Amino acid sequence: MSVPTQTPGSDRVVPPTAARRVEFISLSHLNPSTELEPIPTRGIDLAYFRRYVRTLEEAGYDYTLLPYGSSSADSFVVASAVGQLTERIRPIVAVRPNTAFPLVVAQQLATLDQLTEGRAVVHLISGGNDAEQARQGDYLAKERRYARTSEFIELLRRAWTETESFSHHGEFYRFDGFGPGFRPYGDTIPISIGGQSDEAFEIGGRQADVFSFWGEPLADIRAQIERVHAIADAADRPRPRIWVTFRPIIDRTDQLAWRKAYDYAEKIGATFQKGAYGRQQLIGKDAPQNVGSQRALEFASRSEVYDRALWTRTAAVTNAGGASTALVGTPETVAAAIVDYIDVGADLVSIRGYDTLADARDYGRYVLPLVRQELAHREATGQRGTLQADHPGAFAPGFDADALAGAR
Numbered sequence: 001m002s003v004p005t006q007t008p009g010s011d012r013v014v015p016p017t018a019a020r021r022v023e024f025i026s027l028s029h030l031n032p033s034t035e036l037e038p039i040p041t042r043g044i045d046l047a048y049f050r051r052y053v054r055t056l057e058e059a060g061y062d063y064t065l066l067p068y069g070s071s072s073a074d075s076f077v078v079a080s081a082v083g084q085l086t087e088r089i090r091p092i093v094a095v096r097p098n099t100a101f102p103l104v105v106a107q108q109l110a111t112l113d114q115l116t117e118g119r120a121v122v123h124l125i126s127g128g129n130d131a132e133q134a135r136q137g138d139y140l141a142k143e144r145r146y147a148r149t150s151e152f153i154e155l156l157r158r159a160w161t162e163t164e165s166f167s168h169h170g171e172f173y174r175f176d177g178f179g180p181g182f183r184p185y186g187d188t189i190p191i192s193i194g195g196q197s198d199e200a201f202e203i204g205g206r207q208a209d210v211f212s213f214w215g216e217p218l219a220d221i222r223a224q225i226e227r228v229h230a231i232a233d234a235a236d237r238p239r240p241r242i243w244v245t246f247r248p249i250i251d252r253t254d255q256l257a258w259r260k261a262y263d264y265a266e267k268i269g270a271t272f273q274k275g276a277y278g279r280q281q282l283i284g285k286d287a288p289q290n291v292g293s294q295r296a297l298e299f300a301s302r303s304e305v306y307d308r309a310l311w312t313r314t315a316a317v318t319n320a321g322g323a324s325t326a327l328v329g330t331p332e333t334v335a336a337a338i339v340d341y342i343d344v345g346a347d348l349v350s351i352r353g354y355d356t357l358a359d360a361r362d363y364g365r366y367v368l369p370l371v372r373q374e375l376a377h378r379e380a381t382g383q384r385g386t387l388q389a390d391h392p393g394a395f396a397p398g399f400d401a402d403a404l405a406g407a408r
């Protein structure tokens with residue numbers, strides 16, 4: 001297949017920004033309800049959940065995210081269960097700092113880390129919606145919530161590392177004579193930051209080990225990564241690892257995948273309009289207050305398709321409440337698109353489908369190995385492999401998603 005020279009990945013040179021390794025994340029689902037086929041339940045289906053997390057482990061994911069919302073299951077308790085149901089996968093606990101005193105969260109995380117022999121990770125959510133924060137008694141404005149997160153991070157790290165007792169009289173927290181605290185299994189626990197506000201970048205760049213994004217067009221994410229790096233460099237600290245999240249839609253051919261994508265967008269849009277799926281009930285249909293969702297909607301209003309495989313209609317029809325931008329195509333096209341993001345510096349890739357359990361299994365079988373193979377090839381030869389050149393997806397001249405999907 002002839003590929004125009006401007007197609008990213010069509011030459012052999014590995015760009016200097018490229019990450020040399022990648023690890024995969026997928027969110028854990030507690031029951032079979034999906035946006036495609038919502039089931040009116042908020043509960044845990046234990047047999048399903050057990051199967052889900054074991055599937056993730058067997059499929060080769062490295063981490064699983066346990067999300068948090070005021071009406072969700074408690075992410076800590078679920079993370080502890082993940083630890084006991086699996087051997088290798090690392091639970092990422094989503095924590096909102098308003099929900100517990102930082103020293104208590106440090107203790108919970110250290111306990112989880114000991115119980116999983118060093119697998120705990122924490123993802124700090126400062127809160128993107130005032131009404132949702134108020135449901136649990138948090139009335140701070142978002143900038144103040146981020147300032148609190150900054151103090152929270154400082155205290156987590158001190159609780160894990162100080163060898164003597166210490167006192168703290170800060171802006172948000174005050175205590176005397178704490179410690180030494182319960183220690184993690186390893187030296188420390190990775191701290192990730194979610195959010196796209198200016199404050200999220202400041203705190204993430206200066207204090208986080210990981211900075212996370214929802215899937216954005218390559219040019220935009222490249223600029224955002226540079227922004228995180230510049231803040232970390234100015235603070236003279238190691239650059240955070242970069243996490244990027246997608247909702248892939250794959251099938252045997254690009255044409256089948258685009259047909260499926262159009263069908264899915266219709267179904268999940270109808271689910272959203274009915275308010276029939278968990279988290280969407282909390283977020284609602286008003287203009288989102290969180291910058292991450294605002295950005296996703298803005299990208300969606302400008303174009304449906306970006307780069308090799310990024311598709312925004314799934315965000316548009318769900319008010320971008322949560323990770324909602326898709327990658328569409330064959331496993332090869334989607335793997336090549338993931339490598340495009342690795343090329344701009346992402347080294348943690350979160351993928352979760354709309355047909356959640358079946359997709360987790362399929363990605364493990366058909367997508368993860370292709371990405372890992374490309375990185376192994378680069379490691380062994382110092383050169384790019386052929387994955388990106390051979391699977392141009394929407395970079396192909398004349399590409400037309402509507403025509404492929406049979407919508408025109």
Ligand SMILES: Cc1cc2nc3c(=O)[nH]c(=O)nc-3n(C[C@H](O)[C@H](O)[C@H](O)COP(=O)(O)O)c2cc1C
Nearest residue numbers: 067068094126127128194195196197212290291292
């Ligand atoms: C990868 C990722 C995972 C997230 N997980 C959660 C979650 O579990 N619960 C939640 O309320 N918000 C979650 N968020 C949303 C944001 O972190 C949240 O909206 C943020 O606190 C404020 O957003 P803003 O800075 O973009 O305005 C997640 C965001 C990202 C990027």
